[in-house]
Amino acid sequence: MIHHISIAVRNPNHVAQVLAEILKAQAVPFPPNPGSYMVIPFDEHGTAIELYPLGSQIEPGEGDEECLFVHTAISSRFTDIHAAISVPTSQEEIKQIGVREGWRVVRCNRDSFFDVIEFWVENRLMIEFLTPEMASVYLKFATEKENLKYFLAEPALTTVG
Numbered sequence: 295m296i297h298h299i300s301i302a303v304r305n306p307n308h309v310a311q312v313l314a315e316i317l318k319a320q321a322v323p324f325p326p327n328p329g330s331y332m333v334i335p336f337d338e339h340g341t342a343i344e345l346y347p348l349g350s351q352i353e354p355g356e357g358d359e360e361c362l363f364v365h366t367a368i369s370s371r372f373t374d375i376h377a378a379i380s381v382p383t384s385q386e387e388i389k390q391i392g393v394r395e396g397w398r399v400v401r402c403n404r405d406s407f408f409d410v411i412e413f414w415v416e417n418r419l420m421i422e423f424l425t426p427e428m429a430s431v432y433l434k435f436a437t438e439k440e441n442l443k444y445f446l447a448e449p450a451l452t453t454v455g
Contacts, residue, residue, distance in 0.1 A: 299377050300344035300352075302368070304416050306331045310345050312395060316383050316413075316423065317343075327363040343379075371418050378410060378422040380429040385411060388423055407441070408432040 303309045310321035310331035319335035324344055333343040349365045381388070385401060388411050392399030398414035408431045410422035424432055435441045 296377075297340045298342035298344060300346055301373075301375060301377075301415075301419060302346045302348045302350050303419065304348050306345040306347055309415055310343075312391060312415075313343055313345075313421075316381050316388060316391060317341075317379070318382050373419055376420045376422065378424060378432070380424045380426070380432075382426065383423070385425050388413060388425070407435045 306329060307321075310333050313319070313333045314321040317333060317335045319333050321331055321333050324330035324332040324346075327344075327346050327350055329347040330350070331345045333345070335341050346363075347365065349368050351364050351366055352361045353364050355361055389399050392413055397417055398412070400412050401409060402412055403409050408424075409428050410424055410432075411428075413421045413423050415421060
């Protein structure tokens with residue numbers, strides 16, 4: 295189980311407020327990395343999303359020392375990181391929030407298995423939100439071994455001739 299994730303964004307405070315609205319959570323400063331914020335829904339899993347200023351990276355410490363936060367220049371507009379998060383919010387509410395922010399929001403079907411709402415934070419970072427209805431379908435898919443075997447199977451090779 296993933297308990298928290300961290301992502302870098304242009305405006306950590308603003309993004310924390312928006313995500314807190316969708317997750318029905320609280321946004322608070324995250325002092326270990328100055329300028330960072332944390333979204334905490336206070337659920338039974340200890341879920342949290344840390345939002346760092348764009349350019350933050352975590353580097354290993356020396357010897358037995360813990361990791362360090364370092365700030366660098368980042369040139370890529372997009373990122374390879376994304377998360378799927380169940381939220382207590384309706385599709386309509388998520389769409390309204392995205393429209394208000396000017397961020398792309400689109401409902402998508404993942405290979406006919408389950409639906410997600412792609413929510414493009416700052417139009418550069420995708421978070422897949424699952425409404426309660428979507429989450430139940432996703433969990434049924436993701437917890438049944440037969441579904442996963444089919445989903446993860448390599449495509450069959452066909453021979454011509």
